[in-house]
């Protein structure tokens with residue numbers, strides 16, 4: 001760690017730690033800590049309000065974190081990311097997901113746009129019947145090749161889906177059987193989504209999907225497959241016709257790939273225009289992230305709060321609650337984005353890190369989670385920063401009471417976490433006491449459409465990157481998942497020997 005970084009941390013550790021009540025004595029607190037990111041929508045500007053006022057970030061802490069950002073060369077690292085430099089140092093490649101949204105080095109953006117054009121042609125050809133009648137898509141992929149499509153399809157097709165999409169990731173055949181049961185093989189297309197086109201779960205599920213098509217009278221099953229991959233030659237070798245292989249760049253990371261051809265099921269289900277809106281919403285956040293510094297950069301400001309709670313308050317987890325049924329899968333998506341990106345134990349230079357690098361991200365959907373896990377948030381011994389996400393416009397057409405009660409609950413939870421209190425009549429019963437001073441942040445969307453979803457995802461991508469810069473790690477590799485994968489493959493191949501416990505389990509299950 002450089003002297004400048006060590007000094008910045010020493011300075012931060014020495015600062016006073018005001019309570020939320022102290023901070024709210026400042027009448028300008030909410031205005032100073034709430035800002036919008038906006039973009040052009042059909043009916044005028046649309047956007048998201050990011051309210052970080054109920055966090056403990058004081059003016060002094062913000063200034064201290066701005067010093068830390070300078071000490072970690074945040075601006076240069078951001079320029080390196082957006083300029084397509086090889087910032088994924090352990091794998092020797094760039095991270096070009098923003099180029100998929102039009103932000104990046106010109107040749108990389110051009111290449112991404114050409115691949116999008118190819119994807120658009122195939123999506124529109126399928127909508128026009130080029131592959132016969134297609135009513136269902138079974139999208140097979142795992143991790144970054146499944147979580148984004150599952151989230152976006154679930155969020156954006158509540159009213160209408162042009163094609164009924166089923167995302168299957170688990171190797172447990174029960175998952176694939178459920179998709180088979182919901183689809184008519186005569187009108188089903190299969191998307192095999194795998195950056196590497198080698199992942200055992202995906203390739204096994206894909207093989208079983210082909211067999212299901214064949215067993216159900218489809219004469220040319222591979223003719224019903226679309227491949228979404230950064231290894232197009234492997235897809236062709238596997239049997240997919242080149243015209244139905246949609247490539248994406250190797251420099252787009254798996255968990256950052258929803259913007260590339262991995263977004264094919266989204267475009268097929270919601271139409272190209274809505275997929276393009278998702279890209280545009282993400283681009284609005286890219287531009288905000290590129291053009292603002294210090295606390296005015298909302299992704300960086302969020303990372304300041306993350307670092308404050310992780311390093312100065314010892315918080316191990318962060319919870320995210322979507323007060324919107326359409327975002328039920330958002331916590332799952334964020335878990336991979338944050339924990340696979342920043343769950344690291346050494347710096348980009350290979351030195352051990354001296355504190356936690358990523359929160360354990362968890363959460364759920366409001367109001368359900370209130371009746372399940374909020375007890376611990378309000379009265380447990382852990383301090384857990386909470387993020388709330390909600391939309392001003394309702395997603396339903398029922399009595400407006402539904403949405404009013406939903407939003408009232410969302411805002412009331414943040415207020416209660418902060419204010420605390422005592423529910424006892426005499427105000428003295430410790431079991432009924434709420435300590436308060438518990439932090440939360442709120443992301444309040446004007447509406448939840450494609451652009452907003454794109455903006456929310458991109459905001460978190462940049463928040464993850466900003467955190468990685470502040471702690472000096474590489475967020476773009478994921479060697480941590482490789483060892484387990486290799487050992488599972490060793491079991492499958494047979495002949496490998498393991499510790500006594502694992503050996504006994506294998507034998508008991510008939511695999512030894």
Ligand code: F6P
Pocket residue numbers: 142143144145193194195196197198199202254255340478481
């Ligand atoms: O879980 C590790 C991982 O490499 C993820 O990062 C990736 O999204 C997933 O596996 C799937 O990999 P692929 O797209 O190559 O099948």
